[in-house]
Amino acid sequence: AQSVTQPDIHITVSEGASLELRCNYSYGATPYLFWYVQSPGQGLQLLLKYFSGDTLVQGIKGFEAEFKRSQSSFNLRKPSVHWSDAAEYFCAVVPNTGNQFYFGTGTSLTVIP
Amino acid sequence: DGGITQSPKYLFRKEGQNVTLSCEQNLNHDAMYWYRQDPGQGLRLIYYSQIVNDFQKGDIAEGYSVSREKKESFPLTVTSAQKNPTAFYLCASSIPGLAYGYTFGSGTRLTVV
Numbered sequence: 134a135q136s137v138t139q140p141d142i143h144i145t146v147s148e149g150a151s152l153e154l155r156c157n158y159s160y161g162a163t164p165y166l167f168w169y170v171q172s173p174g175q176g177l178q179l180l181l182k183y184f185s186g187d188t189l190v191q192g193i194k195g196f197e198a199e200f201k202r203s204q205s206s207f208n209l210r211k212p213s214v215h216w217s218d219a220a221e222y223f224c225a226v227v228p229n230t231g232n233q234f235y236f237g238t239g240t241s242l243t244v245i246p
Numbered sequence: 247d248g249g250i251t252q253s254p255k256y257l258f259r260k261e262g263q264n265v266t267l268s269c270e271q272n273l274n275h276d277a278m279y280w281y282r283q284d285p286g287q288g289l290r291l292i293y294y295s296q297i298v299n300d301f302q303k304g305d306i307a308e309g310y311s312v313s314r315e316k317k318e319s320f321p322l323t324v325t326s327a328q329k330n331p332t333a334f335y336l337c338a339s340s341i342p343g344l345a346y347g348y349t350f351g352s353g354t355r356l357t358v359v
Contacts, residue, residue, distance in 0.1 A: 142286070167347055176250075176336055176350035177289075223288065227344045232296070233279070233304070234348060238288040 135160050137226050139237035146214050147245050154209040154240050156224030165227040166207040167234070168198055170220050177223060183207065194218070219244045248273045252337050252351035258359045259324065259331060267322045267354045269337035275349070276342055278320035282306060283334040283353075292335075295320055296342070324356060332358050 138157045146152055158164065165184055169177040181192025188200040198209045207224060224237040250271045259265045269278065277296045281289040291304030295314040309328025314320055320339075324331045334355050338348035 165344065169347075169350075174334075174353065174355070176252075176352045177338075177348070178350070179347045182347055232344065233291055233294060234289075234344065236289040238286060 135228070135235070137224055137235050137237040139222075139224055139240050141240045142238070143241045143243070145243040145245060148216050149213050152209075152211045152214045152218070152242070154222050154224075154242070156207045156209065156237060158205050158207065158224075158226050160226060160228050162229050163200075163202060164229055166198075166200060167225040167227075168192065168196070168207075168209045169223045169225060170194075171223065171239075172220050180209070180222075214242075214244055216244045216246070218242060250337055250339055250349055250351035252335075252354050255352070255354060257354055257356045259356060260359060262326045264323055264325050265356065267324070267335055267337075267356070269320045269322065269351060270318055271320075271337075271339045271349070271351075272318060273339055273349060274317070275339035276317070277340045277344075278314070279338045279340070279348065280304075280310070280312065280320070280322045281336045281338065283336060289336065292322065331356055 136159050167182045168180040171177045180196050181190050183190050183200050191197050221239045223239045225234045253268045279294040280292040290306050292310050293312040295301035311323045336353050337351040340348050
C-alpha cells in the first residue's frame with residue numbers, strides 16, 4: 134500500500150544539538166517530496182521540497198533534507214537546533230500521477246535548554 | 247499580502263447542529279482543500295476542488311459537505327451526520343499540479359459541546 138511513514142512520534146533534543154527527522158515513503162516512482170512545520174494551533178508552513186536534481190535540498194530556518202532513492206527516504210536535518218524549532222513536523226508526498234498530498238502522521242519536536 | 251483566511255478560529259457545536267467553516271484565499275489559486283487533523287493521525291483529506299463549481303470527495307467525506315461558487319471561497323459544512331466532529335480543520339490552496347506545495351490557513355478548532 135502507498136504510504137508515508139514518520140517512525141518517530143516524538144523527539145527531544147537539547148538546544149544546539151543536531152537534529153534528524155526520518156521520513157520514508159512507498160510509492161512506485163519518485164514522488165514530489167515536502168517537509169512542513171506546524172506550531173501549536175497554527176497552519177502548516179512549507180520548509181522545503183524536492184522534485185528532482187540535487188538530492189540535498191536547502192530550506193528555510195536552516196533546515197535541509199536529503200533524498201535517498203535506494204532507501205525511499207527524505208530525512209530532514211538541522212545542524213544546530215534552536216528553542217524556536219519546537220513544533221510538529223510533517224513529511225508529505227505528491228505521487229507524480231496524483232493530484233493531492235499524502236501526509237505522514239507527524240513528529241513532535243521538543244527542545245530542552 | 248496574499249494568503250488564506252479561516253474563520254472562526256474556535257467553533258463550538260451542539261449535538262445535531264450543522265456548522266459552517268469559512269475559508270477564503272486571495273492567492274488566485276485554482277485548487278482548494280479541506281483537511282481534518284486529529285492527534286497522532288496526521289492530516290486526512292475531506293474534500294478538494296480544482297475548479298469553480300466542481301469538487302471531489304477525499305478520504306473522509308462522510309458527514310461533510312462543501313461548495314465552490316467562487317474561486318476565492320471554499321466553505322466546509324460539518325453536518326449532524328458527522329458523529330465525531332471535534333478536530334482541528336485546515337484549509338489549503340495550491341496552483342495546479344501541486345508543484346509549489348500547499349498554502350495553509352491557520353485552522354479552525356471545532357468542539358462539540
